[in-house]
Amino acid sequence: MAPHTVRPVLKWAGGKRQLLPQLRTFYPASFSRYYEPFVGSGAVFLDLYNMNRLHAATVHLSDINADVIGCYRMIRDCVDDVIAALRALEDDYERRGEISFYDVRDRQFNPARRDVHRAPDPSAAYTPPLAAMLVFLNRTGFNGLFRVNARGEFNVPAGRHDHPRICDEPNLRRLSSAFTLPGVTLAVQRFDDAVADAREHDFVYLDPPYAPLTETARFTSYSAGGFGPEQQQALQRTVVALARRGVHVLLSNSCAPQIRELYARNDEVRAAGLAARVVAARRAINSRATGRGPVGEYLITNVARA
Ligand SMILES: C[S@@+](CC[C@H](N)C(=O)[O-])C[C@H]1O[C@@H](n2cnc3c(N)ncnc32)[C@H](O)[C@@H]1O
DSSP: OOTTOOOOSSOOTTOOGGGHHHHHTTSOSOOSOEEETTOTTOHHHHHHHHTTOOTTSOEEEEESOHHHHHHHHHHHHOHHHHHHHHHHHHHHHHHHTHHHHHHIIIIIIHHHHHHHTTSSSGGGGOOHHHHHHHHHHHHHBGGGOOOBOTTSOBOOOBOOOSSOOOOOHHHHHHHHHHHHSTTEEEEEOOHHHHTTTOOTTOEEEEOOOOOOSSHHHHHHSTTTTTSOHHHHHHHHHHHHHHHHTTOEEEEEEEOOHHHIIIIITOHHHHHTTOEEEEEEEEOSOOSSGGGGSEEEEEEEESSOOO
């Protein structure tokens, strides 16, 4: 890896680092603006940034998760304070391990987060300590999951980590510089609003919560509540509309039957110039050991392979 490569600060369900070699072959040779409406850990944004493909572009990063966007804004605007708070959390974790995790989660993060989520725009009410706690819980919690219960409390249990790297100061500073690049915006938005003004020659990478492969998975998946079959259908309509406008589109999704129906066997999709290709991928976050092997995923795109 190049010495100044910026890595994602959060481990995210569906993080795309493992799929980057396949995704890269479908980055357009040139584009005007870049949109990533399901940004999560930002693996593809950072890949383009590391390749120096974004220096002249306007970049719209968005996600529906206000905690992620609030945390990124704090890393952008107050990186010194985030680093100082994260160092203190790291020291405490080294002394007290799991006890420190639950103490932070239940006595500090959740009460502070409750206040922030009462604000009209929770992402704008985020603070450096809250951002540091989100990174800390993500790096020491189970599998880097972000999950809240019905009362809106973050309830992911502690993970099994020997010596997790909690505060990677140089990487946080580089990430802060990436978010500070002129033209980069961070917003809490639904995907359809986020790409509404994308036009010809822009590049949109879409990485929604994956459609579950089986009915059982549908009920256990983190996406079950938020991104069901109707949302997948709405996303397909958005993707077709973008392609018709001449936007360079790249979408990743699972090989679930619904996705095959929506994209691989659909005349409108073909007429819009989109093709669905299956690529091999290895999922890092999966609660069942049997789900960790290589699986096929769809890349749906109108970009010719490099
Ligand atoms: C598969 S993850 C993206 C992972 C990302 N590509 C990465 O490398 O980490 C899907 C993301 O979509 C977001 N999301 C879910 N529903 C959404 C919606 N309706 N509009 C925008 N974002 C949404 C989730 O918060 C989550 O961060």
